[in-house]
Amino acid sequence: MEGALQRQSEERDSGIMTTQPSADEVSHLAVDIGGSLIKLVYSSIDPNDGLDDKGKKSSEEFSRVPNDNNDYPVLCGRLHFAKFETSKINDCLEFISSKQLHRRGRWHHEASGQDKDIIKATGGGAYRFADLFKEKLGVSLDKVDEMDCLVSGVNFLLNAVHPEAFTYIDGREEYVQIDHNDLYPYLLVNIGSGVSMIKVDGDGKFERVSGTSIGGGTFWGLGRLLTKCKSFDELLEMSHNGNNRVIDMLVGDIYGGMDYTKIGLTSTAIASSFGKAVSENKELGDYSPEDISRSLLRMISNNVGQISYLNALRFGLKRxxxxxxxxxGHAYTMDTISVAVHFWSKGEAKAMFLKHEGFLGALGAFMSYETHGLDGKITA
Amino acid sequence: MRSCLPLLPGSALRKRCFGVNKRSIVLKRTTKRKKVHSGGCKERDRGLVEKLEVMASPTEDHPPIGIDDINDESKKKKLNTDIVERESGGGEREMGHSIHRSGSRPQLDLSKAAIQGNFEEKDPTILLPNQSDDISHLALDIGGSLIKLVYFSRQEDRSTNGRRKKSLKEKFGVSNVNRRSYPILGGRLHFVKFETAKINECLDFISSKQLHRGGMDARHWNSDAPNNENAVIKATGGGAFKFADLFKERLGVSIDKEDEMGCLVSGANFLLKAIRHEAFTHMEGQKEFVQIDTNDLFPYLLVNIGSGVSMIKVDGDGKFQRxxxxxxxxxxxxxxGKLLTKCKSFDELLELSQRGDNRTIDMLVGDIYGGMDYSKIGLSASTIASSFGKAISENKNLEDYRPEDISLSLLRMISYNIGQIAYLNALRFGLKRxxxxxxxxxGHAYTMDTISFAVQFWSKGDAQAMFLRHEGFLGALGAFMSYEKHGLDDLMVHHLVERFPMGAPYTGGKIHGPPLGDLNEKISWMEKFVQKGTEITAPVPMAPPGTTGLGGFEVPSSKGDTLRSDASNLNVGVLHLVPTLEVFPLLADPKTYEPNTIDIADHGELEYWFTVLSKHLPDLVDKAVASEGGTEDAKRRGDAFARAFSAHLARLMEEPAAYGKLGLANLLELxxxxxxxxxxxxxxxxxxxxxxxxxxxxxxxxxxELDSMNEEARLLALIEGVLAANIFDWGSRACVDLYHKGTIIEIYRMSRNKMQRPWLVDDFDVFKERILGSGDKxxxxxxxxxxxxxxxxxxxxLGMLPLARELLRRGTEVVLVANSLPALNDVTAMEIPDIVAEAAKHCDILRRAAEAGGLLVDAMINATDVNKENSSSVPLMVVENGCGSPCIDLRQVSSELASAAKNADLVILEGMGRALHTNYDARFKCDALKLAMVKNQRLAEKLINGNIYDCVCRYEPSNSKLQSSSLC
Structure with a gap:
């Protein structure tokens, strides 16, 4: 598919091109203010399809597709995605301000005056930073339920964007075509600071069935304490070069290098994350940050994968x-989660990932504008 | 000794007068009894065994009784057997004498040897107090941080059949009396822990007790087998490999490695089946012991949290799957934790967590949602959204966080996660527990709470996390069970009695005090313990109760550095395996039977009894010391006892669940x-x-006087007499005070005169009708x-014996059931024959019945002949109840009592301990009469809404479904 996701390093966003809207040059801004990151989705009118100056696809294009027998007016333009660290919310506010995104926060010209200074927002920070937005930008945040946003975001992506879902096995992404009629029910695992596990039965039909507090925030938080990394990405980057065997206690460490086949564990299986730190006479400084990061990543990915699988099993969810x-999109993370799901399901289940995984909430918030023009009819 | 008491010095005086040692006193007692009758019998013997064993003090220096004293052939034979069985040497009751080994075997330590039982008996057992107990098994679980030992010491019932027993055998049929085919060996299971880092202490301990010499297939099960020099010890845990060479080198034994998971499962299965109330739940700092129906135990999920976590589905014995x-x-x-806090030990880290506040590091739902609950998804503001999530958004470094907070965040993160995954797996396989x-x-309270919370949270209250009291010993127990013949297979709940001796190698989370070899060491250690306060690792912490609830979780106030991190841990006692114990067969429903009437898990109740027992303690110590002649040694032991018992009480006040499910009966027996x-x-x-x-x-x-009455008046006078005479109770403070006011008979008369009916619980008329009939019937x-x-x-x-006499007169066989071991001033089964013999001198009814029951065999040629000649009288017999407590738990009575009960149709329980504190609510298959005077105001108020000295005469005919006592 031509609409491959592009990373624009400067703006940290990528766009999705939509088809021509019926409306004028207006755009929306929706924000998802999480515990560690703020995600922005905004639309801009770009009547010219597709290619940027450098000839690269910088956006994704949506076009109308026949769906059942209804046509819907669809926005034509670009959906932009941007991220900021929540701790640097001022950067985010400046970004919004500089692009005047909050000034265009309404869809219809005829929108009433009250509506004009409203931004749809989700995530915990929508409450926490409401005053700040009011003060700095003069806009009110209209809080949209986080789960609703997530789910509608994913439903939109899975229905509209192809390819959106992929599996990640042995370092290879493999895009999966999902039959829209056979999409539900599925389990959506949103790994933010914490982890929510949501059983989705249809549009707007979902339930948070589980979760875990061991999530991205744990990775980053523990990682910061253990490695003095300055950013999440840096920490993630380091894990590439790490070797978790230095710190993790493997089955082989306990059983003298032999597989403990009786219980189906190989000698390289992790028996105890960070378990080796116990027995060795080493201090924190004696371990390389790379190894620590790797162990941490595996611990968390494994755990999320396991709990997700158990919940999918519990509710009989296929995907x-x-x-x-x-x-x-971090390969090693996806790999460990995939391995965990594979391991615990004995190969019966596969972990799937979404290309726009970070922006589900923001996208959902965006969708919550009464008439956002994205309903249904979008495809690649 | 209270000077105001008209107390005959008794044995103390005798001891001084005759200048004999304690052992001799016992012999003298038995000799004396012989004059009256020769009721040498099993329980009597056992009582003596106990006495002799415990009386042999290391500080005494008595000349041993020579083997020459024994000249019967059978004695020699017995001796030989003992020699073969005992050659292993120094055991747990070594009593301070080292065992001198010579090259030739067998060899015995004959110091202080004594003959047990009557000289007249055909084959009296020779007691060798300085010979070690037989130690039969040892199994180890060598983990990364702790070594857990389970070992068995054999305390066989070495007594021979006494005459009363023989006659009982005839009475009750051979089947159950002193059955010799017990698959279970009497003995004790000990649980000990050592730090793996101090493995040499462990090896010394094993070596000093010669535990490794008593390997399973050695002599004890097969006396012919030569001493196995290639002894094998069963072991599990990672260290079983690591330290195999060390064991070989130091002890000359090989380690036989057992599968870890198999051991865990068989250990857990054993505990859950054999130990009552082994499992407990732990919510918000409260432990609640749970009795699991052993028929409904499987399948369950066993979650073993070691370095990693294994979740095992257990479907039965030996049937399990990870x-x-x-x-x-x-x-x-x-x-x-180590990387983040620089803690030096696991326990230190755990302890830090108790003072932590995870909110500084964890990102809570409230942090994200601005303090509001995110109620839509059922999360409260205090729910952790992201463990360590706050560490990202703040400009802080590791050093800026308190290690306490880090430890707590870690603990909660990991506990919640384990609880969640465990629950999901239980759900997946449909496991109830x-x-x-x-x-x-x-035994860490906070850890258990977090896990419990997680399970409850994720299951929405449908599932509960459970924990095991012997939690640390699953592997070692399982290894123990892996011996081909471990003797525990057929063990039933009622065969086990758990005791909590002071100074037994302690088995809480932290390590034991020194392995105490003998009483002298124990006393010295107690003395030191008191001198230095809590500096010494105490088997029982003296720290005052200081645990407070905070936020639903146990966050104890800071107790300083002397606090053991496992203060909330549970004590693990010594398991006494008593194969002769049985469930009292007349219990209407043994499954629902609960002996204790009042639950002292209630803190107010516990506090009350704590005070009562504490106040009574000095008086008891006086008596105890006096009973041993008031010697310096006795005083020293008395002090040690007082300290030990106070420590027990303090421990229970600190952690009421420390010794498991505890009723008043257990406390009094303790x-x-x-x-x-x-x-x-x-x-x-x-x-x-x-x-x-x-x-x-x-x-x-x-x-x-009684015989002059008509039968109706007499029956009333008899019951009045029982109630009146029940006032004589040294366990009751109120009554002890009474003693100073008059002689026994004066008090009895006064008391009986006050017996005005109706009593507070008064079923006398129903009872009377059953005994005397009504009208012409x-x-x-x-x-x-x-x-x-x-x-x-x-x-x-003056109370029970006349009542017994009345029943005998009416043609009812009477079995007097008395304690096996002394408790307060309770009469023991050993003492009753003397009393009956004396009474029989003045009463034909009693004499003939006692003769028929074989109680007065001395006077006759032998019991069997007596039976034939005196078939006209129903017998009066005495059986021991199998316990040494002022109360009685009818789930665990002697086999002798159990067989005596088989065709009984009337049970009379008398006294506060057996009829009120315990068994007041017990239901029987036959008629039951409960008689007692309430000598405790609090109990009177609680139980019958009455006052001190009120009386209870509760009669429950067998055919009544739910008899309600007539409360006036």
Whole structure:
């Protein structure tokens, strides 16, 4: 598919091109203010399809597709995605301000005056920073339920964007075509600071069935304490070069290098994350940050994968989609989650990922504008 | 000794007069009894065994009785057997004498040897107090941080058949009396822990007790087998490999490695089946013991939290599967904790967590949602949204966080996660119960709470986490069970009695005090312990209760550095395996039977009894010391006893669940056991004797008085007499005070005169109708009555004995059921024949019945002939109840009592301990009469809404469904 996601390093966003809207040059801004990151989705009118100056696809294009027998007016333009660290919310506010995104926060010209200074927002920070937005930008945040946003975001992506879902096995992404009629029910695992597991039965039909507090925030938080990394990405980056065997106690460490086949564990299986730190006479400084990061990543990915699988099993769900900023398209993360799901399901289940995984909430918030023009009819 | 008491010095005086040692006193006692009758019998012997064993004090220096004293052939034979069995040497009751080994075997330590039982017996057992106990098994679980030992010491019933027993055998049929085919060996299971880092202490311990010499397939099960030099010890845990060479080198034994998971499962199965109330739940700091129906135990999920976590689905004995696990376990907690806090030990880290506040590091739902609950998804503001999530958004470094907070965040993160995954797996396999064990838990209250919380949270209250009291010993127990013949297979709940001796190698989370070899060491250690306060690792912490609830979780106030991190841990006692114990067959429903009437888990109740027992303690110590002749040694032991028992009480006040599910009966028995532990064989010995004599002196007059009455008046007078005489109770403070106001008979008369009906609980008329009939209807007499007697002196002599006599007169067989071991001034089964013999001198009914029951065999040629000649009289018999407590738990009675009960149709329980504190609500298959005077204001108020000295006469005919006592 031509609409491959592009990373624009400067703006940290990527766009999705939509078809021509029926409306004028207006755009929306929706924000998802999480515990560690703020995600922005905004639309801009770009009548010219597709290619940027450098000839690269910088946006994704949506076009109308026949769906059942109804046509819907669809926005034509670009959906932009941007991220900021929540701790640097002022950067975010400046970004909004500089682009005047909050000034265009309404869809219809004829929108009433009250509506004009409203931004749809989700995530916990929508409450926490409401005053700040009011003060700095003069806009009110209209809080949209986080779960609703997540789910509608994912439903939109899975229905409209192809390819959106993929599996990640042995370092290879493999896009999966999902029959829209056979999409539900599925398990949506959103790995933000914490992890929510949501059983989705249809549009607007979902239930948070589980979750865990061991999530992205744990990775980053513990990682910061243990490695003095300055950013999440840096920490993630380091894990590439790490070796978790230095710190993790493996089955082989306990059983003298032999597999403990009786219980189906190989000698390289992790028996106890960070378990080796116990017995060795080493201090924190004696371990390389890379190894620590790797162990941490595996611990958390494994755990999320396991709990997700157990919940999918519990509710008889065929598919598990993982999203949230923790994944970030990070190969090793996806790999460990995939391995965990594979391991615990004995190969019966596969972890699936979403290309726009970080922006589900923001996208959902965006969708919550009364008439956002994205309903249904979008495809690649 | 209270000077105001007209106390005959009794044995103390005798001891001084004759200048004999304690051992001799026992012999003298038995010799003396012989003059009256020769009721050498099993329980009597056992009592003596106990006495002799405990009386042999290391500080005494008595000449041993030579082997030459014994000349019967059978004795030699017995001796030889003992030699073969005992050659292993120094055991746990080594009593301070080292065992001198010579090259030739067999060899015995004959110091202080004594003959047990009567000289007349055909094959009296020779007791060798300085010979070690037979230690039969040892199994180890060598973990990364702790070594757990389970070992078995054999305490066989070495007594021979006494005459009373023989006659009982004839009475009750051979089947159950002293059955020799027990698959279970009597003995004790000990649980000990050592730090793996101090493995040499462990090896010394094993070596000093010669535990490794008593390997399973060695001599004890097969006397012909030569001493196996290639002894094998079963072991599990990672260290079983690591330290195999060390064991070989130091002890000359090989380690036989057992599968870890198999051991865990068989250990857990054993505990859950054999130990009552082994499992407990732990919510918001409250432990609640749970009895699991053993028929409904499987399948369950066993979650073992070691370095990693294994989740095992258990379907039965030896049937299990590891279904899941997680790599986020104890190793993660400790490993990460070590990196983050620089803690030096797991326990230190755990302890830090108790003072932590995870809100500084964890991102809570409230942090994200601005303090509001995110109620839509059922999360409260305090729910952790992201463990360590706050560490990202703040500009802080590791050093800026308190180690306490880090530890707590880690603990909650890992505990919640384990609880969640465990619940999901239980759900997946449809398992009703989840048991958590492993070193991560260590009885740590907060850990258990977080896991419980997680399970409850995720299951929405449908599932509960459960924990095991012997949690740390699953692996070692399982290894123990892996011996081909471990003797525990057929063990039933009622065969086990758990005791909590002071100074037994302690088995809480932290390590034991020194392995105490003998009483002297124990006392010295107690003395030191008190001198230095809590500096010494105490088996029982003296720290005052200071645990407070905070936010639903146990966050104890800071107790300083002396606090052991496992203050909330549970004590693990010594398991006494008593194969002769049985469930009392007349219990209407043994499954629902609960002996204790009042639940002292209630803190107010516990506090009350704490005060009562504490106040009573000085008086008890006086008596105990006096009973041992008031010697310096006795005083020293008395002090040690007082300290030990106070420590027990303090421990219970601190952690009411420390010793498991605890009823008043257990508490009172604990005191008796503690006395015995410090070798006070019978603190009330002289008092009992004096009172018996005084009462027996007035008995003839009383009997004459009774015989002059018509039967209706007599029956009432008899019941009044039982209630009146029940006032003589040294366990009751109120009554002890009464003693100063008059002589026994004066008090008895005064008391009986006050017996105005109606009593507060008064079913006398129903009972009377059953006994005497109404109108012309003559009822069938009861076939056999079991009379559970209480105190010595007036209580038994002027109260119960006349009642027994009345029943005998009416053609009812009477079995007097008395304690096996002394408790307060309660009469023991050993003492009753003397009393009956004395009473029989003045009463034909009693004499003939006693003869028929074989109680007076001395006077006759032999019991069997007596039976034939005196078939006209129904027999009067005495059986021991199998316990040494002022109360009675009818789930665990002697086999002798159990068989005596089989065709009984009337049970009479007398006294506060057996009829009120316990069994007040017990239902029986036969008629039951409960008689007691309430000598405790609080109990009177609580139980019958009455006052002190009110009386209870509760009669429950067998056919009544739910008989309601007539409360006035």
């Amino acid at each position: 598990i989609f993982f999203g949230g900023f923790f994944i970030r | 279904v899941s696990g997680t790599n986020v376990g104890g190793g993660t907690y400790w490993g990460l 989840i048991f958590f064990g492993g070193f991560f838990i260590r 005191r008796e056991e503690c006395l015995r532990e410090f070798q006070f064989v019978d603190a009330y010995r002289s008092i009992k004797q004096r009172e018996n004599e005084a009462s027996l002196a007035v008995l003839p007059d009383l009997l004459m 003559q009822p069938h007499p009861h076939k056999k009555a079991l009379l559970f007697v209480d105190n010595s002196g007036a209580d038994v002599v």
